[in-house]
Amino acid sequence: MLPYLSIPKENILSRITHTNTCPVAKTQPKSSAAKPPATPALVRQERSGKCRLGFLPEEWFLFVHPFTGVSGPYILMIALANYGFSKEIIVCEHEYYGGLTWIVLIYLVTTRAGPKIGEILDQKVDAHENEFKKSRTEEEAIYLKTIENEKEAQMQAQGQELLMQAKKENIAMQLEAAYRERLMTVYNTVKGRMDYHVKLYAAESRIQQKYMIDWILDEVKEAITPEFQEQVMERYIQDLGALASKA
Amino acid sequence: MTIGDYPKEYDPSAHGQYDPARYYGKPDTPFGDVKLSELAAWLARRKKTPSAVLGACSRAWWRWQHKYMQPRKVGAAPFLQLIVGSIAFFYVINYGKIKHHRNYKYH
Numbered sequence: 001m002l003p004y005l006s007i008p009k010e011n012i013l014s015r016i017t018h019t020n021t022c023p024v025a026k027t028q029p030k031s032s033a034a035k036p037p038a039t040p041a042l043v044r045q046e047r048s049g050k051c052r053l054g055f056l057p058e059e060w061f062l063f064v065h066p067f068t069g070v071s072g073p074y075i076l077m078i079a080l081a082n083y084g085f086s087k088e089i090i091v092c093e094h095e096y097y098g099g100l101t102w103i104v105l106i107y108l109v110t111t112r113a114g115p116k117i118g119e120i121l122d123q124k125v126d127a128h129e130n131e132f133k134k135s136r137t138e139e140e141a142i143y144l145k146t147i148e149n150e151k152e153a154q155m156q157a158q159g160q161e162l163l164m165q166a167k168k169e170n171i172a173m174q175l176e177a178a179y180r181e182r183l184m185t186v187y188n189t190v191k192g193r194m195d196y197h198v199k200l201y202a203a204e205s206r207i208q209q210k211y212m213i214d215w216i217l218d219e220v221k222e223a224i225t226p227e228f229q230e231q232v233m234e235r236y237i238q239d240l241g242a243l244a245s246k247a
Numbered sequence: 248m249t250i251g252d253y254p255k256e257y258d259p260s261a262h263g264q265y266d267p268a269r270y271y272g273k274p275d276t277p278f279g280d281v282k283l284s285e286l287a288a289w290l291a292r293r294k295k296t297p298s299a300v301l302g303a304c305s306r307a308w309w310r311w312q313h314k315y316m317q318p319r320k321v322g323a324a325p326f327l328q329l330i331v332g333s334i335a336f337f338y339v340i341n342y343g344k345i346k347h348h349r350n351y352k353y354h
Contacts, residue, residue: 041263041264042264042266042313044317044318044319045313045314045317045318045319046318046319046320047318047319047320047321047322048314048315048316048318048320048321048322048324048325049314049315049324051322051324051327051328054323054324054327055324055327055328055330055331063279086354087354088349088350088351088354091345091346091348091349091350092350093345093348094348095345099334106323106327106330110323114322114323118320118322122320125319125320129319
């Protein structure tokens with residue numbers, strides 16, 4: 001075991017301390033992190049909130065509708081403007097007329113060129129977003145491909161198992177064949193030896209028989225003397241005579 | 248709580264992703280639903296510490312950003328709002344000088 005691995009984990013953690021300038025991270029207990037968050041992720045809106053007169057939020061008008069009716073807020077604005085102009089709270093100096101010019105200019109630009117400018121800018125936004133999306137999808141595709149490769153590798157690993165099994169079977173068959181071959185060898189060897197003994201016995205007995213016959217014949221031949229032959233001849237004649245007398 | 252920290256009430260496991268436009272404390276009656284008679288009590292319930300005021304400003308800023316400035320397709324509205332707002336602001340701070348351009352003595 002390596003020396004640094006033998007230090008217990010708690011020991012290492014206890015040695016690490018935050019400096020005063022480093023804010024301590026608010027770590028959440030792991031059990032509470034498991035439950036899903038109550039709110040969904042923030043979603044970017046597609047379009048800006050609706051506005052009237054170019055800049056006043058729609059909600060302000062909707063808020064006063066129950067009290068004033070639809071035209072109420074406009075009447076209120078006209079009344080306030082009337083009061084402001086009348087009391088010269090809104091002073092009609094040179095800047096005021098400059099402002100009116102600006103309002104006309106802005107109105108013309110936003111209504112005439114606005115949609116086209118918007119289109120161009122939207123295209124740029126789309127291009128920008130597509131760039132991000134493209135890199136994201138490309139990366140995703142790489143990971144999906146990696147997963148696919150991994151699955152294929154797993155399948156191939158299973159194939160390896162099959163191959164291994166086949167090899168084992170093959171070896172078992174070879175062992176069986178070797179076993180049977182050896183059994184056959186043993187059988188053949190024993191049979192050969194037994195055949196040898198049989199043949200040996202047969203040959204021995206044949207030779208013994210041959211010698212025995214030769215010996216007996218020799219003995220018999222030696223035993224046949226001329227006197228014995230004469231005796232035999234005489235006996236023949238006697239027997240023939242006996243036979244003849246009977247017939 | 249120091250500068251740059253999340254609000255004390257924010258709990259990532261319960262609230263999920265941090266929304267800078269959201270108030271994470273105990274919700275009170277929305278300002279739009281407050282009756283005029285309850286307005287004083289409603290205002291009295293508000294926290295008035297500097298950090299609370301700054302937090303409210305920050306949330307308002309992000310609400311405006313999320314609603315008007317940050318959407319994918321933005322019209323002229325947020326820019327016009329900025330222009331109108333700055334006109335009003337500079338009108339107010341320069342009102343002492345503009346006053347001298349009045350055309351009538353009596354109103």
